[in-house]
Amino acid sequence: KISSVACGYGFTLLSSNTTDIIKVWGMGLNKDSQLGFQRSIRDRTKGYEYVLEPSPIPLPLEKPQQTRVLQVSCGRAHSLILTDSEGVFTMGNNSYGQCGRKVVEDETYSESHLIHQLKEFDSRVVQVVCGQDHSLFRTKKGAVYACGWGADGQTGLGHYNITSVPTKLRGDIAGVNIIQVSSYGDCCLAVSDEGDVFGWGNSEYLQLASVTETTQVNVPRHLPFKIGKIKEAACGGTGNIVLTEEGNVFVWGYGILGKGPNLIETAVPEMIPPSLFGWSDFNPDIRVAHVRCGLSQFAALTNRGELFVWGKNLRGCLGTGRMEDQYFPWRVTVPGEVVDVACGVDHMVSMAKSF
Amino acid sequence: VSVLGIGHGNKLLTDLYNCHLTKVYTVGGLFGKATDDFSDTGKLVEKTTFDHITREKLERILAVIQGTNHKALLMHSNIDMKTQEAYELAVKGLIRPMGKSPPIITAIRCLQFALPEFQLEIHCLHETQQYLRKIVHEIGLELKSSAVCTQVRRIRDGVFTLDDALLRTQWNLQSIQNAIWDCQLKVKTELEKTLGHQDKSRLHEMDAAMAHAADS
Numbered sequence: 001k002i003s004s005v006a007c008g009y010g011f012t013l014l015s016s017n018t019t020d021i022i023k024v025w026g027m028g029l030n031k032d033s034q035l036g037f038q039r040s041i042r043d044r045t046k047g048y049e050y051v052l053e054p055s056p057i058p059l060p061l062e063k064p065q066q067t068r069v070l071q072v073s074c075g076r077a078h079s080l081i082l083t084d085s086e087g088v089f090t091m092g093n094n095s096y097g098q099c100g101r102k103v104v105e106d107e108t109y110s111e112s113h114l115i116h117q118l119k120e121f122d123s124r125v126v127q128v129v130c131g132q133d134h135s136l137f138r139t140k141k142g143a144v145y146a147c148g149w150g151a152d153g154q155t156g157l158g159h160y161n162i163t164s165v166p167t168k169l170r171g172d173i174a175g176v177n178i179i180q181v182s183s184y185g186d187c188c189l190a191v192s193d194e195g196d197v198f199g200w201g202n203s204e205y206l207q208l209a210s211v212t213e214t215t216q217v218n219v220p221r222h223l224p225f226k227i228g229k230i231k232e233a234a235c236g237g238t239g240n241i242v243l244t245e246e247g248n249v250f251v252w253g254y255g256i257l258g259k260g261p262n263l264i265e266t267a268v269p270e271m272i273p274p275s276l277f278g279w280s281d282f283n284p285d286i287r288v289a290h291v292r293c294g295l296s297q298f299a300a301l302t303n304r305g306e307l308f309v310w311g312k313n314l315r316g317c318l319g320t321g322r323m324e325d326q327y328f329p330w331r332v333t334v335p336g337e338v339v340d341v342a343c344g345v346d347h348m349v350s351m352a353k354s355f
Numbered sequence: 356v357s358v359l360g361i362g363h364g365n366k367l368l369t370d371l372y373n374c375h376l377t378k379v380y381t382v383g384g385l386f387g388k389a390t391d392d393f394s395d396t397g398k399l400v401e402k403t404t405f406d407h408i409t410r411e412k413l414e415r416i417l418a419v420i421q422g423t424n425h426k427a428l429l430m431h432s433n434i435d436m437k438t439q440e441a442y443e444l445a446v447k448g449l450i451r452p453m454g455k456s457p458p459i460i461t462a463i464r465c466l467q468f469a470l471p472e473f474q475l476e477i478h479c480l481h482e483t484q485q486y487l488r489k490i491v492h493e494i495g496l497e498l499k500s501s502a503v504c505t506q507v508r509r510i511r512d513g514v515f516t517l518d519d520a521l522l523r524t525q526w527n528l529q530s531i532q533n534a535i536w537d538c539q540l541k542v543k544t545e546l547e548k549t550l551g552h553q554d555k556s557r558l559h560e561m562d563a564a565m566a567h568a569a570d571s
Contacts (some may be wrong), residue, residue, distance in 0.1 A: 260441070260443070275448055283464075306422065322436075324436065328446075330429075
């Protein structure tokens with residue numbers, strides 16, 4: 001039973017919280033060993049650069065029959081795997097330190113067996129998030145750590161250099177209990193337990209323009225939106241989306257934001273009318289339960305298990321049955337109740353419970 | 356609910372028809388039997404058990420039906436999804452097939468559930484009675500059992516609801532005239548809303564027609 005799924009830039013990771021030896025499977029691009037070493041059948045000294053079906057990823061666990069994998073996350077060419085008792089495992093490209101280990105000059109990432117383990121955090125890591133070339137870790141105590149590429153300030157550490165060791169973020173989130181972080185491109189959002197949202201990283205597309213004119217923000221800043229308490233946030237490549245406690249969905253940034261072709265960019269969150277998610281006088285109990293972002297797509301899950309998507313439809317990744325871009329939320333017919341969805345650059349994976 | 360037009364009202368009927376508003380039905384069903392014409396008066400074809408059916412399972416099937424019909428809505432409504440206009444229509448819930456189309460269900464929910472009987476409320480467009488009975492039959496099949504339709508009752512036709520309907524005892528001139536007056540505003544608003552974005556000049560014609568209908 002798959003419990004967590006993540007889409008990277010051309011590859012996918014699936015994980016189960018089982019105690020069996022094999023807990024994680026991967027498929028897609030493996031040129032940087034983001035799926036670990038996949039031994040080739042033809043030549044046992046070589047590894048596959050493209051994995052065409054979900055294949056097991058062996059992890060160097062101390063207690064493989066006890067430790068459980070809680071969550072997986074994928075970036076451009078690296079992956080993070082979160083376990084309950086053995087910290088975080090990182091694989092893939094490390095040119096910018098996004099795997100949390102020192103950058104080795106001229107390292108060949110292809111066909112690499114190296115899987116790094118990260119354990120040094122203030123408390124247990126409860127969420128891992130991959131941006132394009134950086135990694136974010138959220139701990140139980142509500143702190144956020146980052147490592148990797150920082151030219152857009154996406155590591156939030158106060159500088160624009162790369163970081164190869166996970167370091168704690170300060171700025172406006174120092175001392176704040178963060179309950180969720182999100183990133184996919186070069187912008188990051190974090191939600192606190194009090195319903196506030198903080199952002200840092202790239203702001204070339206007005207993602208953080210509500211607090212600053214600069215296009216790169218390297219320290220977490222509080223975004224003073226007056227839209228209600230925020231429950232969940234998701235970051236895309238150029239657009240952001242949040243879900244409030246009341247169940248309303250707000251979008252801002254640049255791109256196909258979901259309010260028709262006329263809304264291309266906004267620095268201030270705009271609400272998407274709930275009627276687009278199926279809410280009506282006839283169905284007043286419908287609420288959006290989760291929001292997710294791909295690089296240029298958005299997805300929303302309702303409490304009825306329905307999936308709505310919108311954004312750029314690269315190679316049909318929206319799943320609407322058509323190849324055109326979708327300018328406002330549209331329902332995807334899935335043969336089951338959708339439990340979770342992961343969005344990538346040009347593909348999307350959803351986990352559904354059959355009826 | 357059956358809508359009748361008098362005199363100039365007949366012209367309005369055509370306009371209302373062109374609005375392609377949804378009709379709402381309460382449909383009663385019975386699990387455990389299957390007949391050849393899907394109703395309970397037809398020839399019995401099959402008998403099945405139904406103890407495994409719960410309200411939750413029924414509601415899940417209803418959700419699937421609603422989903423597949425939602426897609427059909429779009430395909431038949433001939434609106435270019437890339438326009439801002441399409442977005443505005445979607446928000447108002449006006450994406451509907453404005454021409455001929457096969458029957459489409461826009462909303463369906465379970466009103467009552469008492470094994471083996473159940474009652475559904477169905478909002479639909481361009482339907483036939485046989486189509487509604489067939490839906491009941493298919494729901495039975497999806498739940499790994501069978502069902503027949505026991506009752507089909509139209510409770511709403513566009514803007515006219517059960518409350519507007521006149522009982523048999525009220526079929527006299529005074530009541531009819533009162534009813535026309537009451538409905539005038541509702542009809543006008545609906546016509547404006549739906550056809551308004553298509554052709555504003557026709558609205559004036561309709562206004563005149565409605566005033567006539569009420570006076571005569």
